[in-house]
Amino acid sequence: MPELPExxxxxxxxxxxxxxxxxxxxxxxxxxxxxxxCDPALLAGRTVQAVRRRGKYLLLDLDAxxxxxxLGMSGSLAFADHLPEPGAHDHFDMVTSRGALxxxxxxRFGAVVFAPAQDAPQAVKLLGGLGVEPLSDQFDAAAxxxxxxxxxxxxxQVLLAGDVVxxxxxxxxxxxxxxxxIRPTMPASRISRPRAVRLRAAVRDVLARxxxxxxxxxxxxxxxxxxxxxxxxxxxxxxRAGEPCRQCAAPIRMIRQGQRATYYCAHCQKP
DNA sequence: AAAAGCCCCTGGATGC
DNA sequence: TGCATCCAGGGGCTTT
Numbered sequence: 011m012p013e014l015p016e017x018x019x020x021x022x023x024x025x026x027x028x029x030x031x032x033x034x035x036x037x038x039x040x041x042x043x044x045x046x047x048c049d050p051a052l053l054a055g056r057t058v059q060a061v062r063r064r065g066k067y068l069l070l071d072l073d074a075x076x077x078x079x080x081l082g083m084s085g086s087l088a089f090a091d092h093l094p095e096p097g098a099h100d101h102f103d104m105v106t107s108r109g110a111l112x113x114x115x116x117x118r119f120g121a122v123v124f125a126p127a128q129d130a131p132q133a134v135k136l137l138g139g140l141g142v143e144p145l146s147d148q149f150d151a152a153a154x155x156x157x158x159x160x161x162x163x164x165x166x167q168v169l170l171a172g173d174v175v176x177x178x179x180x181x182x183x184x185x186x187x188x189x190x191x192i193r194p195t196m197p198a199s200r201i202s203r204p205r206a207v208r209l210r211a212a213v214r215d216v217l218a219r220x221x222x223x224x225x226x227x228x229x230x231x232x233x234x235x236x237x238x239x240x241x242x243x244x245x246x247x248x249x250r251a252g253e254p255c256r257q258c259a260a261p262i263r264m265i266r267q268g269q270r271a272t273y274y275c276a277h278c279q280k281p
Numbered sequence: 282a283a284a285a286g287c288c289c290c291t292g293g294a295t296g297c
Numbered sequence: 298t299g300c301a302t303c304c305a306g307g308g309g310c311t312t313t
Contacts, residue, residue, distance in 0.1 A: 013306055043289075043309090066307075083307055084291075099291085117290045119307060136309095163284060171284095172308080179306050228306065229293080248306095268285070271304090285313075295303080 012081040014144065014177025015220035016231050016239065017066050020081070022221075023233035024089035024111070025061035028070075031106035032057050039101035042113075043082065043121040047132055053077075053124065058106060065140045065176030075126045078136060082119030088112045089234040111234075141174045144213050149175060155206035158198040165201060166194035166272050169213070178213060181226055181248045184273045186212040188246045193281040194272045195265070219244070247273035 012020070036050035053072075062069040068087075070077040079087070079102075093110045096103060102113040102122045113122060125133035142148045157174045158165070168174055169183040178186065187194050189212035192205055201209065225231060225239030228249070232238050242248075246256050251264035255275040265272050 016306070043307095080307080082290095083305070115290095116292065117305090117307095119289065161283075167284085170307090181306060226306070231306075269287090270307095283313105285311105287311080288309095289307105291305105293304090295301105297299105297301085 012066060012085065012225070012231060013179030013182050013220075014063075014066060014217050015182070015223075015241065016225035017068060017081060017177075018063055018221050019225040019233050019239060020087050021061050021063050021068055023235055023237075024087065024109075027089060028058050028106060028108060028111065029060055030057065031108035033072075034105040034107060036105075037096070037103040038122075039096060039099075039103075040118060042101055042115065042118050043080070044123055046122055046124055048124045048126075053104075064137055064143075065172060066179070067137065075124060075130075076128065076133065078121070078123045078125060078133065079113065080121045080136075081113075082115055082117060082121070084117040084230065085113055085115035085120035086230065086232055087234050088114065088236065116230075139173055141172055141176045144175050144177055144217055149210060149214065151207045151210045154210050155201070155203050158201050158206055161198040163198060164195045164267055165192060165198045165209075166267050168198040170268070170270070175213065177217060180270050181228075181242075181245065182213070182216050182220065184248045185216045185246060188274060188279060189216060191279055193276075193279045194267065194274050196281055247275060249273065 033053050033056050036053045057073040058070050060071045068079040089109050089111050091109050093112050099114050099116045100112055104111045123132050161168045166183050169178045190209040220241040223241040226242040227238035247262050250262040252261050258277045260277040262273055
């Protein structure tokens with residue numbers, strides 16, 4: 011579920027409040043994608059200094075080490091002064107001096123991993139192969155075009171893979187390609203320079219606007235205060251199969267690429 | 282190296 | 298109402 015906008019909205023909703031907090035206790039529920047990697051009791055007494063984001067990972071910087079949090083498909087974080095008794099899908103609770111952080115994740119594709127340092131094997135393995143941050147100045151048009159030239163897979167799947175540019179998931183890949191007017195099935199290597207420039211701008215535009223709208227809430231996403239997002243109401247193609255294109259009224263098409271649904275307008279998006 | 286498939290897991294929607 | 302089937306914001310791992 012959560013793509014870059016949802017993860018960033020989550021980060022913004024509690025980063026300031028947790029910064030400087032001392033960890034009182036940590037409780038783990040059912041197993042997540044990977045084990046925590048240390049005894050939870052070992053985290054008590056440490057301080058959460060800041061919350062950063064890298065791709066779809068949240069990084070809680072401690073005074074010693076860091077905690078990587080991934081929301082998977084169905085995860086969401088809550089941060090409150092007091093949390094109710096943990097429910098069946100609450101798999102990580104961290105009580106701090108400034109409030110309690112909780113991960114709720116029904117499908118358990120998410121993860122909470124402790125790494126003793128930035129360059130610890132756990133962190134390197136998970137973050138090492140990630141592409142450039144799309145909203146940063148590092149997302150250079152010429153380099154983006156050059157990277158696409160090296161890939162023959164369909165552009166939609168290259169965006170999703172995350173090794174060229176991070177944070178673009180299934181909703182925003184379809185949306186960005188619509189904005190750029192590019193057919194999702196087009197081999198990345200055949201995208202011209204001007205179209206790569208447009209795609210770069212479209213990715214930045216759609217992600218930034220989604221953050222502004224609080225992300226997309228399709229079924230259960232909410233920020234750390236339980237507030238839903240509204241970007242799904244502005245989607246041009248995602249989940250709109252058969253409905254009229256908002257630009258030309260042609261019916262939106264749905265295809266499957268790598269077991270994931272892709273939505274596009276055959277009239278507005280050229281091969 | 283790159284690409285394509287396969288899973289991990291639960292719950293909601295749909296169909297008979 | 299009950300049960301089977303399909304589908305879902307991700308991504309690491311294995312196989313071609």
